[in-house]
Amino acid sequence: MKKENLFTTFLLVFVLLFVLVACDGGATTPAAEKPATDEPVVVEPTESESNLTLWVYDDGRLKVLTQLGEKFKAEYGVGLNVEVVDLGEIKNIMALGASSGEGPDMVIIPHDNLGPMVEEGVAVPIELGDKASNFLPNAIDGFTYNGELYGLPLAVENIGFFRNTDMVPDAPKTWDEVAEIGTQLVEDGVAESAIGLPDLTYNVYPLYTSYGGYIFGRDADGNFTPDDIGMANEGMIKGMIWIKDMVDSEVVSSNVDWEASHVLFETGKSAFIMTGPWAINRFKEAGVPYAISAFPAAEEGGEPGYPFLGVQGIVINGSKDNVLMAQAFCTEFLATEENYQAIFDAEPRPSAWTTIFESADDPDTAAFNEAGVNAVPMPAIPAMGYVWDAWVAAGNLVVTGELSPEAALQDAVAQIQTQIDESQ
Numbered sequence: 001m002k003k004e005n006l007f008t009t010f011l012l013v014f015v016l017l018f019v020l021v022a023c024d025g026g027a028t029t030p031a032a033e034k035p036a037t038d039e040p041v042v043v044e045p046t047e048s049e050s051n052l053t054l055w056v057y058d059d060g061r062l063k064v065l066t067q068l069g070e071k072f073k074a075e076y077g078v079g080l081n082v083e084v085v086d087l088g089e090i091k092n093i094m095a096l097g098a099s100s101g102e103g104p105d106m107v108i109i110p111h112d113n114l115g116p117m118v119e120e121g122v123a124v125p126i127e128l129g130d131k132a133s134n135f136l137p138n139a140i141d142g143f144t145y146n147g148e149l150y151g152l153p154l155a156v157e158n159i160g161f162f163r164n165t166d167m168v169p170d171a172p173k174t175w176d177e178v179a180e181i182g183t184q185l186v187e188d189g190v191a192e193s194a195i196g197l198p199d200l201t202y203n204v205y206p207l208y209t210s211y212g213g214y215i216f217g218r219d220a221d222g223n224f225t226p227d228d229i230g231m232a233n234e235g236m237i238k239g240m241i242w243i244k245d246m247v248d249s250e251v252v253s254s255n256v257d258w259e260a261s262h263v264l265f266e267t268g269k270s271a272f273i274m275t276g277p278w279a280i281n282r283f284k285e286a287g288v289p290y291a292i293s294a295f296p297a298a299e300e301g302g303e304p305g306y307p308f309l310g311v312q313g314i315v316i317n318g319s320k321d322n323v324l325m326a327q328a329f330c331t332e333f334l335a336t337e338e339n340y341q342a343i344f345d346a347e348p349r350p351s352a353w354t355t356i357f358e359s360a361d362d363p364d365t366a367a368f369n370e371a372g373v374n375a376v377p378m379p380a381i382p383a384m385g386y387v388w389d390a391w392v393a394a395g396n397l398v399v400t401g402e403l404s405p406e407a408a409l410q411d412a413v414a415q416i417q418t419q420i421d422e423s424q
Helices: 003-024 060-074 089-102 111-119 129-134 137-142 177-188 201-211 234-248 257-268 277-286 323-334 337-346 354-358 363-371 384-398 405-423
Strands: 051-056 079-084 106-110 152-157 160-164 215-219 223-230 273-277 290-293 310-317
Touching: 003 089, 051 060, 051 323, 051 354, 060 323, 060 384, 089 106, 089 111, 089 354, 106 111, 106 323, 129 201, 137 152, 137 310, 152 323, 152 337, 160 223, 160 363, 177 234, 201 273, 223 405, 234 384, 234 405, 257 273, 257 277, 273 277, 273 405, 290 363, 310 323, 337 354, 384 405
Parallel strands: 051 079, 051 106
Antiparallel strands: 106 310, 152 310, 160 273, 160 290, 215 223
């Protein structure tokens, strides 16, 4: 063979070998032949999955939730950022902006803000399974909307019936007894007001319910329904008549004022007041002797009036990428007696966890629990937003003598119904 042909053949073989090696590249060690390791394979989360964000509307639980977030990260590898955000901003973002991906992964809200979030398709249902039995039934009820649970209940809250124990050693059993005792104290010059009325709506609701009053009825599935507005029912009217009689007897002022009613009680100038745990510190600082009890009944041996129940809980934002991890935080991690006890210890609001609720040994907490044992969650349906202005107006018209209780409450129903119809 000629030298030129040998050289050409050699060159072709060399090029072929070079191409084969180059094509094999870095795949000289097949996956099955990779060296074994005892270290777990770590998958770095994406930026959107690296942390969960939780918005709270007050700072009472900020520290304990941050601590629990650190515990969650140690167990699940995902951090938790807890931020204090105004409740109005939370409602705006969750009802309007969350559908476009704005806002946090989770929020803590009062349950009566839930309705618009569900209606906008933002709130995500939560499945507690067997753990549901650990919670107060009315706390679960508070975050149940159209038959589905949309929040993890954390704490419950209701008002109680306060009395000045120097003036009234024993708790009255009926509203007639309240009127009789309070009137006598005013006539004797011991008190300036028979009872403090912070408002004629939320804080006085147990008066109405003792007579059978209610705001919205429930449908066959137990959901509050705007098809049954109870504002002008017989019980509501009787409760408003009781208030009107006290005003007409001049033992209660027609100028209903939240702050003034609290000042009268804490200065020993009023025998009774219906208010909540937020008033405890000011009453203690004022040194007024008080006790809290269940609400009076309409008649001897009747059922005590019951207040609205407020439930605070966590709602998951379904428009975010971390829904599954947020659900794991709520149902797998947070929902344990140990964690709920830590939350209660950090801020002793009555817990939604039944055993912690029932074991409350602080006298005031135990008394509030007793007063709220039959409390009904404030309706979370959007129509509840139309109630307050109409209810306030009705009360004002009654105490100023412009309308009778029946006429004022019927007007309120008409106003609420009109707004419901216009919203549909």
